Amino acid sequence: MMPVRLKDIADDLNLSKMTISKVLRGQADISAETKARVLKRVKELKYIPNINANSLRTGQTMTVGLILPSLHDAHLSEVAEGVAEVIHTCGYGLLVGDSRNDPELEQRQIEMFLSRQVDAILLVSTQETDEFFEQMHSLRKTNLVFMNRKSPGVGERFVSLQEEEVGRIACAHLISCGCRRIAYLRGPRTAIGDLRAKGYRQAITDHGLTFQPNLVADTMGTGETEYRRGFQAMMKLMATRGRPDGVMAYTDMMAAGAMDAAMSAGVKIPAEMMFAGCGNDALLCDMRMPLTSVNLRSYEIGQKAARMALQSNSNAKAPKGRGLIVRPTLVKRASTAG
Amino acid sequence: MMPVRLKDIADDLNLSKMTISKVLRGQADISAETKARVLKRVKELKYIPNINANSLRTGQTMTVGLILPSLHDAHLSEVAEGVAEVIHTCGYGLLVGDSRNDPELEQRQIEMFLSRQVDAILLVSTQETDEFFEQMHSLRKTNLVFMNRKSPGVGERFVSLQEEEVGRIACAHLISCGCRRIAYLRGPRTAIGDLRAKGYRQAITDHGLTFQPNLVADTMGTGETEYRRGFQAMMKLMATRGRPDGVMAYTDMMAAGAMDAAMSAGVKIPAEMMFAGCGNDALLCDMRMPLTSVNLRSYEIGQKAARMALQSNSNAKAPKGRGLIVRPTLVKRASTAG
DNA sequence: ATGAAAGCGCTAACAT
DNA sequence: ATGTTAGCGCTTTCAT
Numbered sequence: 050m051m052p053v054r055l056k057d058i059a060d061d062l063n064l065s066k067m068t069i070s071k072v073l074r075g076q077a078d079i080s081a082e083t084k085a086r087v088l089k090r091v092k093e094l095k096y097i098p099n100i101n102a103n104s105l106r107t108g109q110t111m112t113v114g115l116i117l118p119s120l121h122d123a124h125l126s127e128v129a130e131g132v133a134e135v136i137h138t139c140g141y142g143l144l145v146g147d148s149r150n151d152p153e154l155e156q157r158q159i160e161m162f163l164s165r166q167v168d169a170i171l172l173v174s175t176q177e178t179d180e181f182f183e184q185m186h187s188l189r190k191t192n193l194v195f196m197n198r199k200s201p202g203v204g205e206r207f208v209s210l211q212e213e214e215v216g217r218i219a220c221a222h223l224i225s226c227g228c229r230r231i232a233y234l235r236g237p238r239t240a241i242g243d244l245r246a247k248g249y250r251q252a253i254t255d256h257g258l259t260f261q262p263n264l265v266a267d268t269m270g271t272g273e274t275e276y277r278r279g280f281q282a283m284m285k286l287m288a289t290r291g292r293p294d295g296v297m298a299y300t301d302m303m304a305a306g307a308m309d310a311a312m313s314a315g316v317k318i319p320a321e322m323m324f325a326g327c328g329n330d331a332l333l334c335d336m337r338m339p340l341t342s343v344n345l346r347s348y349e350i351g352q353k354a355a356r357m358a359l360q361s362n363s364n365a366k367a368p369k370g371r372g373l374i375v376r377p378t379l380v381k382r383a384s385t386a387g
Numbered sequence: 388m389m390p391v392r393l394k395d396i397a398d399d400l401n402l403s404k405m406t407i408s409k410v411l412r413g414q415a416d417i418s419a420e421t422k423a424r425v426l427k428r429v430k431e432l433k434y435i436p437n438i439n440a441n442s443l444r445t446g447q448t449m450t451v452g453l454i455l456p457s458l459h460d461a462h463l464s465e466v467a468e469g470v471a472e473v474i475h476t477c478g479y480g481l482l483v484g485d486s487r488n489d490p491e492l493e494q495r496q497i498e499m500f501l502s503r504q505v506d507a508i509l510l511v512s513t514q515e516t517d518e519f520f521e522q523m524h525s526l527r528k529t530n531l532v533f534m535n536r537k538s539p540g541v542g543e544r545f546v547s548l549q550e551e552e553v554g555r556i557a558c559a560h561l562i563s564c565g566c567r568r569i570a571y572l573r574g575p576r577t578a579i580g581d582l583r584a585k586g587y588r589q590a591i592t593d594h595g596l597t598f599q600p601n602l603v604a605d606t607m608g609t610g611e612t613e614y615r616r617g618f619q620a621m622m623k624l625m626a627t628r629g630r631p632d633g634v635m636a637y638t639d640m641m642a643a644g645a646m647d648a649a650m651s652a653g654v655k656i657p658a659e660m661m662f663a664g665c666g667n668d669a670l671l672c673d674m675r676m677p678l679t680s681v682n683l684r685s686y687e688i689g690q691k692a693a694r695m696a697l698q699s700n701s702n703a704k705a706p707k708g709r710g711l712i713v714r715p716t717l718v719k720r721a722s723t724a725g
Numbered sequence: 726a727t728g729a730a731a732g733c734g735c736t737a738a739c740a741t
Numbered sequence: 742a743t744g745t746t747a748g749c750g751c752t753t754t755c756a757t
Contacts, residue, residue, distance in 0.1 A: 052501075052526075052527055054734060054735090055734065055735065056734080056735095064743080064744090065743070065744050065745080066734090066735080066736090066744090067736080067743075067744060067745080068742085068743060068744075070735070070736065071736095071742095071743090074736090078742060078743080079742065079743080080742060080743090083742080083743085095526055097498060097501050097502045098502055098734090098735085099443075099502065099504060099733095099734055099735070100502045100503050100504075100735095101439045101442055101443055101448065101503060101504055101734085101735095102443055102733070102734035102735040102736090102749090103734080103735055103736075104439055104735090104749090105437075105439055105440055105443060105733090105734080105735070105736095105748095105749045105750065105751090106734085106735050106736045106737080106748080106749050107735085107736070107737090107749085108749080110439065112482075112503070119468070120458065120464045120467045120468050120471065121461075121464045121465050121467075121468050122464075123459075126458045126459045126460075126464045127459050129458045129459075130457070130458050130459050130485060133458065133483070133484075133485045134485070137484065137485070137496070137499075142482050142499055142500075142503055143482060143483055143484070144450075144480050144481060144482055144483075145471070145481055145482075145483050146471075146475065146481070147468060147471045147472070147475070158475070160435060161475075161480055162480075163390075163435050164435045164436055164437065164438045165438050165439060165450070165480055166437060166438075166439055188390075188433055189390055274673045276670075276673055276674050276675075277673070280675075302670060305674065306674075309674070309675045313675075332614075332640060332670065332671070333670070335612045335614055335615070336614050336643065336644075336647070337614075337618075337647045337651075392750060392751090393750065393751065394750080394751095402727080402728090403727070403728045403729080404728090404750090404751080404752095405727070405728055405729080405752085406726085406727060406728075408751070408752065409726095409727085412752090416726055416727080417726065417727080418726060418727090421726080421727085436750090436751080437749090437750055437751070438751095439749095439750085439751090440733090440749070440750035440751040440752090441750080441751055441752075442733090442751090443732095443733045443734065443735090443749090443750080443751070443752095444732080444733050444750085444751050444752045444753075445733085445751085445752070445753090446733080
C-alpha cells in the first residue's frame with residue numbers, strides 16, 4: 050500500500066538502488082539486458098519517483114510558482130493558461146497563488162513558494178515598491194519574472210504589453226476608417242490607464258487631428274458595473290454638440306455599454322458611429338454587434354514569461370535578458386468599417 | 388547567498404539543530420530565554436524552512452493538486468478561486484494542472500502530482516471510465532475529491548451541483564411569474580445537459596402545465612458561438628404559432644442571444660416575454676437587460692471540495708463522507724418580473 | 726532543557 | 742557494468 054520506492058525495485062531484482070536510478074535516468078553504463086529487466090519491473094510495479102526526495106539532493110524542484118491578483122478574470126486566467134502550457138510541456142509543476150490584489154498576501158505567497166524551493170516565480174505584482182523584491186534578490190538568487198512592468202533594477206526580468214500601443218492602434222484604426230472626432234472612455238488613473246490614454250492622444254496628433262479634452266470621458270467615478278459606466282459616459286457624450294463619430298474604450302465591457310447607449314439612441318453602427326474596445330474578449334466581442342477590439346495577447350505573455358523563467362534556469366548563460374515587450378494587435382469586426 | 392538552514396542558525400547561536408527545530412515547532416521543553424533568542428535570530432536571518440525536506444521526513448507535503456479542464460472559463464476559474472482560498476488559508480500549497488479536456492493529459496497531471504507526493508487531489512474529471520481511478524486507489528491511499536459527479540465506487544468523494552435543480556428552479560420561477568408557454572434552449576446531450584432538461588420538464592408537469600416538445604430547442608447543431616446559437620434558436624421559436632411567453636437557456640450567453648433576438652423583433656421584456664439563464668455570469672447578467680439567472684455556486688463548490696480534501700487528511704476518522712450535493716440558487720433580475 | 730544518532734528517498738562522486 | 746558511501750535539510754526517538 051505504501052508507494053513503491055527505488056529500493057523496492059532493487060531488492061525485487063537483486064540489484065542496487067543505484068542501478069535502478071541509473072537506468073531511470075538513462076545513464077549509459079548499464080547493460081542492455083539489465084536495463085530492459087529494470088524498465089519492465091518499473092512499469093509493472095507502477096513506480097512513481099519521489100520528486101521531492103530528488104530535489105533535496107539535486108537542488109532542483111522542477112516546480113515554478115505563479116502569482117496573480119485573481120484567477121477569475123478573463124485576462125489573467127488566459128495568462129495562467131499560457132504559463133501552464135509551457136510549464137507542463139517542459140515537465141515542470143505549477144504552484145499557483147491568488148494575491149487578491151493584496152501586497153501582503155502576495156508576499157506571503159512568495160514566501161510559501163520559497164519554502165517549497167521553486168525554481169522560478171512568475172507574477173503579476175501588486176506591490177507598489179520594489180523594496181521587498183530587492184531584499185529578496187539579495188537574500189536568494191531567486192529567479193523572478195514579472196508579467197507586468199516593474200521599475201528597472203530588480204524588475205528587469207519581465208514580459209509585458211506595450212500598453213501605449215494599445216491606445217494607439219485602436220485610435221489609428223478608427224482614424225483610418227474615416228472617423229475624425231474620436232472619443233475615449235478612459236480607464237483608471239493607473240500606469241496602464243495613463244499609457245493607453247497617451248497612445249490614444251498620440252495617434253490623434255500623429256494623424257494631424259487636434260486633441261480635444263472634452264472627448265475623453267472619465268468612467269471611474271461611479272461604483273457601478275463597467276457596462277453601466279460605459280453606457281452613462283456615452284450618454285453624456287451624445288448630449289454634447291458635435292457628438293463623436295468614433296468611440297474607443299478602455300475595456301470591451303465599457304465599449305459594449307457605450308455601443309448599447311448609442312444603439313438605444315438610434316445611432317447606426319458603424320455607419321454613423323464606430324466602436325473599438327480592448328481585451329478582445331471572446332464572449333463580449335461576438336455578441337450582437339461584433340466589436341472591433343485590441344488583442345492584449347495574454348496567452349502569449351504567459352508563454353513567453355514561462356519560457357524566460359525556465360530558460361535562465363537551464364542555460365547558466367542564457368540571454369538573461371532585460372525584458373520583453375509584446376505588441377498588441379488589432380482585431381477588426383463589424384463595429385468599425387473602412 | 389545560499390538560503391539559511393536550520394544548522395546555520397544553530398551554529399550561529401551555539402545550539403544544536405534540534406533546539407532550533409523545537410522552538411520553531413513550538414515544543415514546550417525549551418527555556419523561555421533560549422526560545423526568545425532563537426526566534427529573534429530566525430527573524431533577523433529571514434529563515435525560511437525547506438518544506439520539501441520536512442515532507443521527506445514527515446510524509447506530509449502540505450500541498451494539494453487541482454486539475455481542471457480549463458482555467459480560462461468563468462465557471463471553472465471560480466471553482467479554482469474557491470479551492471485556492473481554502474487551501475491557502477489552511478497553509479497549504481496548490482499545484483494546478485490544466486487537462487484541456489484530454490483524459491490522457493489528465494492522467495499525466497495526476498501522475499505528476501503523485502510524484503510530488505501531494506496530500507490530496509481535487510479535480511473536475513474528463514475521464515469517461517473509472518478504471519484509472521480504481522487502479523490508482525488500489526495502489527495508493529490517495530485522497531481524491533471530484534468536483535463533478537462520478538459513478539459510485541471510487542468516486543464517492545465528491546462535491547457537485549444538483550443539476551436537475553438548476554433546470555427546475557429556473558422554470559418554476561418563470562411559471563410563478565405567470566409564464567405558461569416556457570421554451571428551453573437546451574444544452575448538449577451530456578449528463579449535465581440531460582439533467583437540467585429533466586428539471587425543466589419536471590417543473591412544467593409539477594405545476595400542472597403540459598410539456599411541449601416543440602418548445603425545447605436544440606442549440607448544439609451549428610458550429611458558431613453560443614450567442615449566435617441562442618439568437619437563431621429564438622428566431623425559429625418566434626416564427627412558430629404560439630410563441631413562448633417565457634424562455635430559459637442552458638447558459639447565460641445563450642439567453643443573451645435569445646433576448647437580443649426577441650428585442651430586435653420588438654418584443655417587450657419582461658412584459659411580453661421573460662428570460663432566465665444559467666451561470667449568473669457577473670459580466671453577462673448585468674448588461675443592458677439584467678438577466679435573471681441560476682447561480683451555479685462554483686466558488687462554494689471549490690471551497691467545500693477543498694475542505695473535504697483537507698479534513699479527511701487531518702482527522703483520520705473524519706466524515707469520510709460519500710459526497711456533497713450543492714443546491715443552485717436563483718438570482719432574479721429585470722428579465723423576469725412577477 | 727538540550728542534544729546525538731538515525732533515516733526519509735534519492736543522487737553525486739567515487740570504488741570495484 | 743554494478744555497487745558503496747555520504748549527505749541534501751529536516752524530524753523522530755531516545756539520551757543526557
